[in-house]
Amino acid sequence: MSPADVAAPARAAEDARYAPRRGALGRLLRSELRLVLGRRRNVVLLVGLALVPVLLGLVLFLTRDTALAGQGPPFVTSVTSNGLFLVVASLFLCLPFLLPLTIGIASGDAVAGEAAAGTLRYLLVVPVGRTRLLLVKACAALAFAAAAVLAIAVVGLVAGAVLFGLGDLTLLSGDTIPLSAGVLRVAGVVAYVGLSMTGLVAVGLFFSTLTEVPVGAMAATVVVAVVSSVLGQLPQLEVIHPYLLTTHWFDFAEMLRIRPDGGVLAEGLAVQAAWVAVFGSLAWARFTTADVSS
Amino acid sequence: MTRTHEPPQPAAAEAVPGAPAAVATRGLTKRFATGQVAVDGLDLHVPRGAVFGFLGPNGSGKTTTIRMLLGLVRPTAGTVHLLGEPMPDAAARVLPRVGALVEGPAFHPYLSGRANLGRVDAADATTDPRTRARRVEEALERVGLRAAGDKRYRQYSLGMKQRLGLAAALLRPRDLLVLDEPTNGLDPQGTREVRHLVRELADGGATVLVSSHLLAEIEQVCTHVGIMGRGRLLLQGPRAELTARRGVHAVVRTTPAHVEAGLAELRRLGLPDARADARAPGPADEPTLVAGLPDDAPPPQEVAAALVRAGVDLVAFDVRRPSLEEVFVELTGEGFDVAR
Structure with a gap:
């Protein structure tokens, strides 16, 4: 190979023309968020989740003076006395299946969707570094998970306020705290549920790097959540229960005790962090070495 | 079987004398997990300023080679240099200078053509966001898609999709263009336009590597030719020499x-x-x-x-003097359009 005898100034100008510019990561992230949050399918999913508190609120509102009133799972029975509980009850109902399903769809689609469309190869030759692309995909999937939880929470709050009014919050122990403190507690519930979804996002992202078939990655992600909760019901497997993805999801109730046990909440979040670390690393190892032949 | 050889490099072919080759591979090999050897010991040499016709039947290893050139697929053995820099290690430095169309265009179906180009440009860390709108318009103009820029990609015809793919490769000035089957899906008029575009890019000083399984479509614009068959580079060199000395x-x-x-x-x-x-x-x-x-x-x-x-x-x-197609048939004993 002959030595390049390009003049030094020309080379400097060339280097500047092809040097990364400031704010590039932010621009890619904004573009990704617009893509994920603007996509019609994802908007429909969010609207679907937002309908849960509306429907639940309407059912409770219409039956409040009948013999059916006051029946149902925990939290649901408290909604008619305080609209704030509509947020908690809706999250409670969405946690076992609807939330994992929605989040599995978005995170399973993250890389596999681009691979299936063929746009992945064009992003990589732009070029976008693979680590950077995975990071952006993870951020967008997390943002969607946050949007999903917030859609339930915000609509639940509004619907609860309109249908039942907001008042001082009666905790699980029977103690009552003022509305302002109650709103903070419910915000804590929402935050905990949101953070509880991060492990599942990481699992979805990993599956998403394994395949060019987005539906496969989505289904596998949802299956992980379902299997985890099934295993969680078998007393014979008690020894592994603390490490399961779903075991601590309902510990958000800790927020509604007079003195929340920080240890319980921390354990739940630590398990999520472990799942994120393991599956995030697997996703990274896979994606940065895989041949892109889609 | 003819051996691959280092082509002689006439002075006229070197638009940038002394500059390293636009594409240079050594012993480039890809063996898939299935054991199939898609690309076997390729020594590809594309001089700067050349229009290099990368030819071969479907399934001869062209696309896998192009994927390895661009760092999408990891070679089992061998090295790749693009514009003098090693791939994939120098991808972040080199690829902004390379425009590529790989195995057909691919965009988000529910976004417009214009929004898709904006998305591609936003992903490029080295472009200036302030000039994005202008560059997107220019790229659309150049491929004749300006009027259809706001249509959703899914509504595009195959030819329009192909044009949008070319537009994405032309969002900024490039030193090297790698165009894999750019005439796929185009009607004769569109094919002529692509030929014209290739010539225009070469006149502007860019090196163009253009692959095709349809020899006749691009034969006329190439200064250099490489012919693949069954994963091997059967022949490469200046086009005039290849057709002059055999057959x-x-x-x-x-x-x-x-x-x-x-x-x-x-x-x-x-x-x-x-x-x-x-x-x-x-x-x-x-x-x-x-x-x-x-x-x-x-x-x-x-x-x-x-x-x-x-x-x-x-x-x-x-x-x-034989056409390239006849040279190919002579070399391989099989027709060009026969997929294996």
Whole structure:
């Protein structure tokens, strides 16, 4: 190979023309968020989740003076006395299946969707570094998970306020705290549920790097959540229960005790962090070495 | 089988003298997990400023090679240098200078063409976001998609999709363009436009590597050619040389009475494969004789003179240089459009 005898100034100008510019990561992230949050399918999913508190609120509102009133799972029975509980009850109902399903769809689609469309190869030759692309995909999937939880929470709050009014919050122990403190507690519930979804996002992202078939990655992600909760019901497997993805999801109730046990909440979040670390690393190892032949 | 060889590099082909090759691979090999060897020991050399026709039937390893050039697929063995820098290590530095169309265009179906280009540009860390709108418009203009820029990609025809793919490769000035099958799905008019575009890019100083399984479509714009078959590079070099030195034929039209005498004279001149070509176009009373002209054969003018001296009726005499397709068929013994 002959030595390049390009003049030094020309080379400097060339280097500047092809040097990364400031704010590039932010621009890619904004573009990704617009893509994920603007996509019609994802908007429909969010609207679907937002309908849960509306429907639940309407059912409770219409039956409040009948013999059916006051029946149902925990939290649901408290909604008619305080609209704030509509947020908690809706999250409670969405946690076992609807939330994992929605989040599995978005995170399973993250890389596999681009691979299936063929746009992945064009992003990589732009070029976008693979680590950077995975990071952006993870951020967008997390943002969607946050949007999903917030859609339930915000609509639940509004619907609860309109249908039942907001008042001082009666905790699980029977103690009552003022509305302002109650709103903070419910915000804590929402935050905990949101953070509880991060492990599942990481699992979805990993599956998403394994395949060019987005539906496969989505289904596998949802299956992980379902299997985890099934295993969680078998007393014979008690020894592994603390490490399961779903075991601590309902510990958000800790927020509604007079003195929340920080240890319980921390354990739940630590398990999520472990799942994120393991599956995030697997996703990274896979994606940065895989041949892109889609 | 012909060996791959380092092509001679005439001065005219080096638009940027002294600059490293636009594409240089050494022993590039890809063996898939299935054991199939898609690409086998490729030594590809694309000089700067060349329009390099990367030719071969479907399934001959062109696309896998292109994926390795661009860092999408990891070679099992061998090295790749693009514009003098090693791939994939220098991808962040090199690829902004490379525009690519790989195995057909791919965009988000529910976004407009314009929004899709904006998305591609936003992903490029090295472009100026303030000039994005202008560059997107220019790229759309250049491929004739400006009017359809706001249509959703899913509503585009195959040809429009292909044009949008080209537009994405042209969002900024490039030193190297890698265009994999850019004429796929285009009508004859679109194919002409792509040829024109390739020529225009080359005139602007860019190197263009353009692959195709349809030889005739791009043969005319290439300065250099590489021919793949079954994962190997069968031949590469300046196009004129490839077609000049192999498979040159003398074509003789004579009268029916002189066929035997003509063939005898051609054989006597050292052209042992002289034969009557029954399929040749032309009137039945003017049969055609064909004879290969190997390197050690007498020059064509002497062949013609010898035929006349031997009293053979000479209705027409022609020297036919083969098309690339015929070179390919000669090299591989199979048709070009046969997928394996």
